[in-house]
Amino acid sequence: MWCAYFLNYSDRQAVFAMFPTLKSDLGLSDTQLGLTGSIFLWVYALGCPIAGQIADRFCKRRLVVLSLVIWSVVTVATGFASSAFMLLALRAAMGVGESLFMPAAIALTANAHAPAQRSRAIAALTTAQIAGTVAGGWFGGWMAQQGRWREAFFVLGAVGVLYAVPYFLFLDRVREDAQSGTTVKGTGLAAAALMKVPTFLMLCVVFPAFVFGLWLIYGWLPNFLHEKFGINLADAAFNATAFLQGATLIGLLSGGVLADWLFHRTKAARFWLLTASLLLCAPCLHAIGSSATLPATRLAAAGFGLFSGFFMGNIFPAAFEIVPVHTRASAVGILNLFGAAVSGFAPLLGGMWKHSFGIDRLFTATAVVYLIAAGVVVVGLKLSFRQDYERVH
DSSP states (O other): OHHHHHHHHHHHHGGGGGHHHHHHHSOOOHHHHHHHHHHHHHHHHHHHHHHHHHHHHSOHHHHHHHHHHHHHHHHHHHTTOOSHHHHHHHHHHHHHHHHTTHHHHHHHHHHTSOGGGHHHHHHHHHHHHHHHHHHHHHHHHHHHHTTOHHHHHHHHHHHHHHHHHHHHHHHTTSOSOTTTSOOOOOOSOHHHHHTTOHHHHHHHHHHHHHHHHHHHHHHHHHHHHHHHHOOOHHHHHHHHHHHHHHHHHHHHHHHHHHHHHHHTTOTTHHHHHHHHHHHHHHHHHHHHHHOSSHHHHHHHHHHHHHHHHHHHTTHHHHHHTTSOGGGHHHHHHHHHHHHHHHHTHHHHHHHHSTTTTOHHHHHHHHHHHHHHHHHHHHHHIIIIIHHHHHHHO
């Protein structure tokens, strides 16, 4: 599961490190560069709740393998892009392929572990997102620097197609609901049941705010560093990912252990860690855009990565505390719908407002939204968490 998730993020992230090369080779504008992220996220957002409903009713194991094959083939095809329209169409197709993966993969992992181990399990799986972002960003930037950006997509896609074979053979032997206590599949629209859970609706508001900041960094930090500090593409991609994602790895694993430890003391532990994450990420996000030196920017990125790991490793385990077992994949899909739909504006606004409002000010404005989101979580905990938790358990 980790290797597939690693390829998922490597393939989607490589393009962001290639922005200057794509701009010159394909004649893309800054707005079109931003759309490479936005188009992907918007299609991904629409596909996730549908994929979640499919995963709750049919075979999750087959679905994740099918997803791997589809997005890998699309990655190979991206290497043949000859125009802005073709590139954007392929990014949309990648959104379809990758949307099939996340809801089923997270639900499979959650169902294989008891509640007191769930944050650690999902955090460990999510480290693949970090490694994939670093590897995809560095590899894409390095290949673009050599003038071989097309070959980068060929290699990444080919690895995914080859990995689908052992991936399928392994999952074919695995039970889907080892620890969930039920093998019941959903018979109706899971979204209808989820919309009746107030605490889940609160997460649907908070998650997009968090992911917007994440995708603003993913989409524009390499180019921001390249232009602000005058470093080459490969170095910009490395600085934009290594410090951020290295710290995120630590935050994910420590946040998972901390959440599972606190779970024995309060069932709301994962929600309190979401609040802490948002409060601590906000000043770091501001500092990423406003720091005057590269070392200070690295430190701010590392701080954001560390505290964002608390959120990333606990958002889905938190949701699983308050939604019915047979709706878990749909819960992931709906959260991703809201998250990706809103965060899809992050790379687009970065491109549109780059020379007017400025990327640095956009970072600061997003930091303010993080503080507001933290308050929303606290209100949700006080008003509805206990009732929603007791209803499920």
